[in-house]
Amino acid sequence: MHHYVMEDSIDNVKNCLRDFPKEARELYLNETVPYLERPPSALQFYREWIGPNKPCIIRNAFDHWPALSKWNPTYLREAVGSKVISVAVTPNGYADAVLGDRFVMPEERQMTFSSLLDVIEGKVKSGGVFYVQKQCSNLTEELPELTEDIEPHIPWMSEALGKSPDAVNFWLGESRAVTSMHKDHYENLYCVVSGEKHFILLPPSDRPFIPYELYQPAVYSLKEDGSFEVVDEDNSEKVPWIPLDPLKPDLEKYPSYRLAKPLHCTVRAGEMLYLPSLWFHHVRQSHGCIAVNFWYDMEYDIKYNYFRLLESVAGAVGPL
Amino acid sequence: MHHYVMEDSIDNVKNCLRDFPKEARELYLNETVPYLERPPSALQFYREWIGPNKPCIIRNAFDHWPALSKWNPTYLREAVGSKVISVAVTPNGYADAVLGDRFVMPEERQMTFSSLLDVIEGKVKSGGVFYVQKQCSNLTEELPELTEDIEPHIPWMSEALGKSPDAVNFWLGESRAVTSMHKDHYENLYCVVSGEKHFILLPPSDRPFIPYELYQPAVYSLKEDGSFEVVDEDNSEKVPWIPLDPLKPDLEKYPSYRLAKPLHCTVRAGEMLYLPSLWFHHVRQSHGCIAVNFWYDMEYDIKYNYFRLLESVAGAVGPL
Numbered sequence: 001m002h003h004y005v006m007e008d009s010i011d012n013v014k015n016c017l018r019d020f021p022k023e024a025r026e027l028y029l030n031e032t033v034p035y036l037e038r039p040p041s042a043l044q045f046y047r048e049w050i051g052p053n054k055p056c057i058i059r060n061a062f063d064h065w066p067a068l069s070k071w072n073p074t075y076l077r078e079a080v081g082s083k084v085i086s087v088a089v090t091p092n093g094y095a096d097a098v099l100g101d102r103f104v105m106p107e108e109r110q111m112t113f114s115s116l117l118d119v120i121e122g123k124v125k126s127g128g129v130f131y132v133q134k135q136c137s138n139l140t141e142e143l144p145e146l147t148e149d150i151e152p153h154i155p156w157m158s159e160a161l162g163k164s165p166d167a168v169n170f171w172l173g174e175s176r177a178v179t180s181m182h183k184d185h186y187e188n189l190y191c192v193v194s195g196e197k198h199f200i201l202l203p204p205s206d207r208p209f210i211p212y213e214l215y216q217p218a219v220y221s222l223k224e225d226g227s228f229e230v231v232d233e234d235n236s237e238k239v240p241w242i243p244l245d246p247l248k249p250d251l252e253k254y255p256s257y258r259l260a261k262p263l264h265c266t267v268r269a270g271e272m273l274y275l276p277s278l279w280f281h282h283v284r285q286s287h288g289c290i291a292v293n294f295w296y297d298m299e300y301d302i303k304y305n306y307f308r309l310l311e312s313v314a315g316a317v318g319p320l
Numbered sequence: 321m322h323h324y325v326m327e328d329s330i331d332n333v334k335n336c337l338r339d340f341p342k343e344a345r346e347l348y349l350n351e352t353v354p355y356l357e358r359p360p361s362a363l364q365f366y367r368e369w370i371g372p373n374k375p376c377i378i379r380n381a382f383d384h385w386p387a388l389s390k391w392n393p394t395y396l397r398e399a400v401g402s403k404v405i406s407v408a409v410t411p412n413g414y415a416d417a418v419l420g421d422r423f424v425m426p427e428e429r430q431m432t433f434s435s436l437l438d439v440i441e442g443k444v445k446s447g448g449v450f451y452v453q454k455q456c457s458n459l460t461e462e463l464p465e466l467t468e469d470i471e472p473h474i475p476w477m478s479e480a481l482g483k484s485p486d487a488v489n490f491w492l493g494e495s496r497a498v499t500s501m502h503k504d505h506y507e508n509l510y511c512v513v514s515g516e517k518h519f520i521l522l523p524p525s526d527r528p529f530i531p532y533e534l535y536q537p538a539v540y541s542l543k544e545d546g547s548f549e550v551v552d553e554d555n556s557e558k559v560p561w562i563p564l565d566p567l568k569p570d571l572e573k574y575p576s577y578r579l580a581k582p583l584h585c586t587v588r589a590g591e592m593l594y595l596p597s598l599w600f601h602h603v604r605q606s607h608g609c610i611a612v613n614f615w616y617d618m619e620y621d622i623k624y625n626y627f628r629l630l631e632s633v634a635g636a637v638g639p640l
Contacts, residue, residue: 010329012636020629028621043363047482051371052621162367205625301348301372305525306626309340313633316332 024205042159067149081114097180103215131173175287195289344525362479387469401434417500423535451493495607515609576640
């Protein structure tokens with residue numbers, strides 16, 4: 001009898017974890033990512049989007065950036081063609097993703113911006129998929145010549161959060177380059193300068209339906225014959241990562257993902273996505289898409305505290 | 321073996337519920353209620369207090385209210401002495417509180433403001449404890465003559481929340497009148513005009529340590545001999561309420577309350593308490609203390625959604 005009660009309680013907790021994301025959608029989440037036709041005031045943005053942790057796409061937010069009209073291959077070759085940048089290279093487009101029982105990171109190749117453009121424009125044939133995706137404020141660190149074509153921050157966002165961005169990142173990649181599903185500890189403003197980005201978004205409340213496993217870290221390494229090998233990072237601790245691919249989820253293996261409700265959105269040139277902290281996201285792009293994103297450190301306060309509770313309870317009861 | 325795993329899981333969930341309030345304190349809660357020397361901007365108040373759901377005491381926030389100098393018994397008798405108001409009367413000061421297996425509400429007595437002042441000032445001896453505590457915007461509804469001595473809302477709070485208060489309440493009570501521990505679905509600005517209020521506050525994250533039970537609703541009713549009887553409200557559903565008295569908690573009966581960390585604060589004349597939504601509070605006051613509070617409806621969004629998860633998981637696993 002005692003044991004029966006215990007088992008019943010675990011089922012009750014599992015029901016709580018199933019009801020919670022449903023109630024999130026009933027209470028405050030949108031079924032699609034809404035558009036704002038212009039940037040809001042700092043207070044309004046805080047109250048309506050940052051506070052409730054809801055994504056939106058903002059139009060006409062960076063029309064005044066010279067980058068919007070200037071950043072084409074010819075201009076970029078002139079302005080930064082000889083600069084050496086870090087490029088993530090993988091055999092299949094999957095950088096920082098699960099492969100078998102490994103978490104595989106890309107080869108980080110140093111190359112000039114011109115030679116990257118040669119690959120993107122198809123002028124040079126190259127083994128592997130190339131993606132400028134280094135998230136260490138690579139725009140200001142590696143390509144400072146381009147900073148005058150944008151703004152160093154988003155004024156109403158900096159005002160809303162009362163701080164400056166931690167990082168301004170530059171993104172340029174091939175259409176095969178994919179960012180596997182993950183979440184960041186940042187409030188993210190993602191500005192598409194040319195082409196388009198395709199996002200699959202899942203709210204933090206869907207965490208109970210998202211599998212995490214521990215993987216041995218490894219990196220892709222280019223062999224002399226031009227093929228890639230996977231090399232384990234010795235002495236590295238195992239990394240928790242999401243094995244599920246939202247483009248073709250394995251529902252036999254992860255049946256509770258059926259209950260997740262991913263939002264799909266496309267962010268086009270001139271549009272800005274507000275991607276709230278702790279939202280899971282998977283990203284693809286049109287070939288040669290250029291984007292700039294601003295990472296503002298998130299607050300580790302009540303919402304983070306609650307998210308940790310959600311994660312720990314989900315971990316304690318196991319798969320739903 | 322299977323059953324053992326289940327039992328283990330429940331213990332793990334209980335540990336999550338114990339760790340969560342501890343982490344709340346480590347991450348973002350204060351050990352005491354901090355003071356702001358002047359009202360902040362709307363955005364700053366939203367970002368630093370409303371968003372993270374943290375209480376504070378604000379000084380110099382309503383210095384310009386004529387009420388601060390005018391609201392003494394002589395003036396009040398002149399201005400509203402003949403007005404009839406609703407007064408909560410109880411034999412012991414406990415209105416809306418657990419008594420045995422009942423949830424007992426006060427007698428709601430209609431009386432003139434002058435006759436209430438006679439009781440408060442000790443000019444008339446009266447059985448029972450009197451407290452003006454009706455939370456139906458009784459200031460604007462019952463005492464509109466007094467509204468010109470205050471402001472109809474708190475401008476920076478209305479700006480922060482993008483809305484007007486739902487209710488403006490007037491409070492005047494005896495020192496024996498106690499408000500038992502409960503929470504409200506409001507962002508609350510509590511302005512002490514004269515005397516002082518003593519608050520015991522518990523964050524929503526301490527919910528796992530706070531007992532709730534279901535009680536038969538009843539009301540105090542004055543008998544002809546001047547004593548009170550408790551009369552059940554027939555056809556009323558049972559009411560969930562907190563049986564625990566934070567002034568003398570029964571730790572034998574509710575041992576996990578040892579893990580709660582109540583904050584004690586005194587709000588003095590001229591000071592304003594920001595009491596965030598869903599914070600548990602227990603209130604006493606100096607004899608004849610006058611206060612005005614503004615209730616702004618809370619947002620039923622991510623924090624509410626998470627609080628409901630916390631409540632449901634705590635309910636599923638039972639007492640810690």
